[in-house]
Amino acid sequence: MELIIQGFGWIFTPSHWRGPGSIGVLIGQHLEYTAIILAIVVVIAVPLGLYIGHTGKGRGVAIVVSNISRALPTLGLLAVLVLVLGVGLLPAVIVLVILGIPPLLAGVYAGIESVDPQTVDAARAMGMTELQILFKVEIPLGAALIFGGFRAATLQIIATTVVAAYFSLGGLGRLLIDGQAQNDYPKLVGGAILVIALALVVDGVLALLQKLVVPRVSAGTRNTRRTARGGVIPPVAQSRTLIKEGQ
């Protein structure tokens, strides 16, 4: 516990907030990397997820790919790519994009899939085009799960950026790697505290954003349908049922 206090002491030492390697600069770098990578991930994963969710095509492939990517060790992937492509931002960006896509992809297609087929059929019967169904029915109703995928991808990227510091990338991970190398425990622990704080703050901001932006839907999507007991039928069990029902 003593070290926690020293860690906070390290964070609140004014000199650590000045100069090129200061805490502020590292936080800025971390957020910058996260934003750039997230933008690439969104551009790739969202259209793909919408397509898979709406048409149901490629669902099996998407599940297999996301399972394999979950098993892939971040550190090994980074190490290999850095050796092949050389130290710098590019290999890290590639690995972070590879690891950031699956959670968002899964969130998007699960969100679209979670919309009750009866609702979609009703929209189609009213004469909506497929694009109208997607944008006016499926995306709003699946928004909670889609946004959940976005949050998961964001956290994944923040966490992997920390590890990428081992391969000379900037960001808050520098404090952990350098602190460890220099046997500077206050710096190491202070860095860990900052990383945790950054992750919690970013996720908190996104949670708040979700409350403000994402429409609250109480009926029409399967994942929020209530049972007689007042519980919620879990999406896992529902999708299982649906697969069996041949949808």
Place this chain on the structure above:
Amino acid sequence: MEWVWTNFGLIWGLTLSQVWLSALPIVIGFVVSIPLGYLASRSRVARTILLSIGGILYTIPSLALFIIIPVIIGTSILDPINVVIALTIYAIAIMVRSAADAFVSVPEPVQDSATAVGFSSAQRFFAVDFPLAGPVLLAGIRVVSVSTVSLVSIGSVIGVSSLGFLFTDGFQRNFPTEIWAGIVGTLVIAAVFDGILVLIGRILMPWNRRGTPQLARIMAKRRSVVLQQWN
């Protein structure tokens, strides 16, 4: 390839430590999550509290958690127990949600019948709720297993030995073969663990062998019941 054979002893040793460091969190996480998940499936307040705590803990990046845990519990920073505890925390954070969903998926009429024919709550839990929650529990622990195996290797950044050592060592020696060996090894362990879990599921839930016909039937019925109540 030749490197792999000449260093087989090293790789095997690292594989064993990786197996231990990931098997312990998976097993402990499962055991701890069952009662917590059951609690969360019974009480809305418990569900909210447990899932919020789980969500917050899961938010913490692994490397930071590996460093903070020894500081809090007073172990050495190189102690493998830190990695085990951190990964157990993640395992519980994911698994409690799965377990809660699993127990909610047990159809209420079945539970009521069990009570009606005289099962005590403990009997009902072990003979009815737990087996019927099995398929969803299995799906949850498979996710936990895969992500735990891949997270262990990050511990090598702070010097906890596992196949991750091949990543840091291979990088420092500029030797991709060594890194590939580590990546393949990690994937093999993940696949073997997954196979074992599926096998355990088949042995313990023989009715579940071809997908989940029974559960699906029950769920389909339940859905139509729910729909009737809605309409």
